[in-house]
Amino acid sequence: MDFLPEKINDYVEKHSQPEPELLQKLNRETWQKQLQPRMLSGHLQGRVLSTLSKLIQPKNILEIGTYTGYSALCLAEGMQENGELHTIDINEELFDFQRKYFDESPFGKQIFQHLGNALEIIPKLEKTFDLVFIDADKNNYPNYLEIIFPKLKKGSVILSDNVLWSGKVVEKVKDDDIDTKALLQYNKLLNEHPKLETVLLPIRDGLTISRVVD
Numbered sequence: 001m002d003f004l005p006e007k008i009n010d011y012v013e014k015h016s017q018p019e020p021e022l023l024q025k026l027n028r029e030t031w032q033k034q035l036q037p038r039m040l041s042g043h044l045q046g047r048v049l050s051t052l053s054k055l056i057q058p059k060n061i062l063e064i065g066t067y068t069g070y071s072a073l074c075l076a077e078g079m080q081e082n083g084e085l086h087t088i089d090i091n092e093e094l095f096d097f098q099r100k101y102f103d104e105s106p107f108g109k110q111i112f113q114h115l116g117n118a119l120e121i122i123p124k125l126e127k128t129f130d131l132v133f134i135d136a137d138k139n140n141y142p143n144y145l146e147i148i149f150p151k152l153k154k155g156s157v158i159l160s161d162n163v164l165w166s167g168k169v170v171e172k173v174k175d176d177d178i179d180t181k182a183l184l185q186y187n188k189l190l191n192e193h194p195k196l197e198t199v200l201l202p203i204r205d206g207l208t209i210s211r212v213v214d
């Protein structure tokens, strides 16, 4: 999933903002108690999300794919004082774990958890979002783009995670690999969309920034 050699990654992390204490604790507990801890954004990508959010200063944030809440807390760092972060996950077993960490942060009252399938929940959210982070089931990325679009405005930013999919996007795709196929379609959609300006950053497993220009 990581394209940088370990030594370079260590150097990059040492010369970037340190991982806040609460996130270090969340990171450790995720690795101790949860399945698939590699899904968590981690130190470097977390600081990238935090910095981007601080630059955007969003009022409303939407996250698709909460997992243990790491990226939600990073994005919340840039949220306006009266802002809201809505985060969706289908796995009910993660709900209390997420809440515990949200409540330990300064953003507890501004973070709203939604439990269920994001494809069903998003159309019911009556909000406009300044920042959206897409980090759930890869085969639905093109569908997420379609259903979030009516909830964006000029200047809104979409961040999309895992767009390089461990490098599979540049290899021969197996017939039954629906995730890689969807990501290939999604990356093309983002880059060719007439209302988006897109740059794909080779950070961690690939993180795309797309800005709504019209």
Ligand SMILES: C[S@@+](CC[C@H](N)C(=O)[O-])C[C@H]1O[C@@H](n2cnc3c(N)ncnc32)[C@H](O)[C@@H]1O
Pocket: 039, 040, 041, 042, 064, 065, 066, 067, 068, 069, 070, 071, 072, 088, 089, 090, 091, 116, 117, 118, 119, 135, 136, 137
């Ligand atoms: C890669 S993890 C998210 C990691 C998290 N954003 C972070 O960086 O710490 C993906 C999450 O998406 C959730 N998920 C998968 N399919 C979903 C769906 N259809 N609707 C909502 N959540 C979904 C999974 O339960 C999992 O917790």
